[in-house]
Amino acid sequence: MLIFNTMTGKKEDFIPLQRETIGMYACGVTAYNHCHIGHARSAVVFDVIKRYLQYRGFNVKYVRNFTDIDDKIINKAEEEGTSWDAVARKYIDEFYSDMDRLGVSKADVEPRATGHIEDIIEVIKILIDKGYAYEVADNDNKSLYFSVDRFPEYGKLSKKQKGELMAGARACVDEKKKNPIDFALWKASKKGEPWWESPWGRGRPGWHIECTAMAIKHLGESIDIHGGGADLIFPHHENEIAQSEALTGRPFVKYWMHNGFITINKEKMSKSLENFFTMREILDKYNAEAVRLFLLSSHYRSPIEFSHEQLHDAESSLDRYYSTKARMDEFLSMSTGVQKKAIYSAELEDFVSKFKNKFESAMDDDFNTALAIGHIFELAREINKFLDLRPSGETAETLIKMARDMLSATGSVLNLFGKTHLEWNADLLKTKKIPLSVDDIVARVDERQIARQNKEWAEADLIRKGLEDKGIILEDKRDGTSWKVNVS
RNA sequence: GGCGGCGUACCCAAGGGGCUAAGGGAGAGGUCUGCAAAACCUCGAUGCAGCGGUUCGAAUCCGCUCGCCGCCUCCA
Numbered sequence: 001m002l003i004f005n006t007m008t009g010k011k012e013d014f015i016p017l018q019r020e021t022i023g024m025y026a027c028g029v030t031a032y033n034h035c036h037i038g039h040a041r042s043a044v045v046f047d048v049i050k051r052y053l054q055y056r057g058f059n060v061k062y063v064r065n066f067t068d069i070d071d072k073i074i075n076k077a078e079e080e081g082t083s084w085d086a087v088a089r090k091y092i093d094e095f096y097s098d099m100d101r102l103g104v105s106k107a108d109v110e111p112r113a114t115g116h117i118e119d120i121i122e123v124i125k126i127l128i129d130k131g132y133a134y135e136v137a138d139n140d141n142k143s144l145y146f147s148v149d150r151f152p153e154y155g156k157l158s159k160k161q162k163g164e165l166m167a168g169a170r171a172c173v174d175e176k177k178k179n180p181i182d183f184a185l186w187k188a189s190k191k192g193e194p195w196w197e198s199p200w201g202r203g204r205p206g207w208h209i210e211c212t213a214m215a216i217k218h219l220g221e222s223i224d225i226h227g228g229g230a231d232l233i234f235p236h237h238e239n240e241i242a243q244s245e246a247l248t249g250r251p252f253v254k255y256w257m258h259n260g261f262i263t264i265n266k267e268k269m270s271k272s273l274e275n276f277f278t279m280r281e282i283l284d285k286y287n288a289e290a291v292r293l294f295l296l297s298s299h300y301r302s303p304i305e306f307s308h309e310q311l312h313d314a315e316s317s318l319d320r321y322y323s324t325k326a327r328m329d330e331f332l333s334m335s336t337g338v339q340k341k342a343i344y345s346a347e348l349e350d351f352v353s354k355f356k357n358k359f360e361s362a363m364d365d366d367f368n369t370a371l372a373i374g375h376i377f378e379l380a381r382e383i384n385k386f387l388d389l390r391p392s393g394e395t396a397e398t399l400i401k402m403a404r405d406m407l408s409a410t411g412s413v414l415n416l417f418g419k420t421h422l423e424w425n426a427d428l429l430k431t432k433k434i435p436l437s438v439d440d441i442v443a444r445v446d447e448r449q450i451a452r453q454n455k456e457w458a459e460a461d462l463i464r465k466g467l468e469d470k471g472i473i474l475e476d477k478r479d480g481t482s483w484k485v486n487v488s
Numbered sequence: 489g490g491c492g493g494c495g496u497a498c499c500c501a502a503g504g505g506g507c508u509a510a511g512g513g514a515g516a517g518g519u520c521u522g523c524a525a526a527a528c529c530u531c532g533a534u535g536c537a538g539c540g541g542u543u544c545g546a547a548u549c550c551g552c553u554c555g556c557c558g559c560c561u562c563c564a
Binding site: 268317374 | 489490491492493494499500501502503510511512513514519520521522523524525526527528529556557558559560561562563564
């Protein structure tokens, strides 16, 4: 298995630190606003990485944090006239509901900064003892900073030179810092701000330190994989490395993984440019599974241009997949095991025999989900071709069963393609806000079936037209009529 | 300015020295059908931003040019 390591800038063989369990940490969200599709991408990408590692037989302990205290949360609370913890709770709940719809499962541990104040304080104490941190008085309380000059390897992840950083450092630097690029470990509490008691008075943790404290607490001093969005490389992950390696004297992370951005008009989606789409808005318009497919249809490190058209295309393509699935299920449920005529199955057999390998080598190559999905659709096409031959008999049945099982095994790594045709369409009724239930539709189809049997074509056409106007398409087949939601 | 990345058909996108340049969407033709739609099948880049070079061989490596983006500041 190859993983692209941001630290070395190369794809490297994945060799875990220890045999038993892989430690994986991904930086989650700061809970101060609705999450947007960029946050979702990161969550989906690491969800798939975790799933594939498990598929490959590794035990994985996956930790994803929530930042539930920081300046933005405090500001938001002031804006909304509530407390900081109410803000954090609200957006964490919302994050969970969005992620749930996207099929992102929970991490094994989901620590929050405010739940680890003691651990953070312990870490800072050690950093002081080792001479990496210094205090700055701020009225009655004290702030603590990490002294970047004490850590010679600073910049090794982001490939930055300390000198250049200084030149580019912000104008409004805290003049109490020894070096403009030093960063806060602990912030003295200002009036009206939330605070925790510490050896340095009342204050709260800086941003970066929570990840150091929580990663080490839950995964140990050295972890296999640490990831997040590419915008976290600097300064967040650079600072994490400095703190953590200063603390333990050991390498913090073996493989650093970073996902690319979502762009709009080629520009990074960001709050300051006000060019973001929240997951709320997107899930209101598009099917959640289609959004997940859209996100996984590009390699995780490539930028993805946000596009309504592509989101819609993803729905169409999923719809086609589920049609194939319906054909397979139907074939298997109707199959009698008796072979009526000779079948030509060599091509499908060939595809089925190679499929698992193709899927795995795609995923083994730095989690190439786009290629893997391509293979899945290729197999679907072969299945359709085979089914077009109207096969029968045990050989055909076995083959289709095998294909279906493989599709479901690989689909579950991506957490895609797992529904039945009916579930997919029932889901689409909701996405497309069609005011009909499955039962309503089935009742109308049954009515129409009677009309058809009596050759009352006008009546049958009327029913079909009525459903069509509501976005339901009827498909007449040899042995009955099936329905589906029109995605186009 | 420093560092990094991108440019593949109408749109999206994989590939990253030699196999017919995956896959999806759109489009066109066909099969099926009471009619129709859907579905399904087939077709779709002699060419991978441009120009040079290396090589028996380049979309893939090297150089230059053009266009675009990211990080260097809170950011997934």
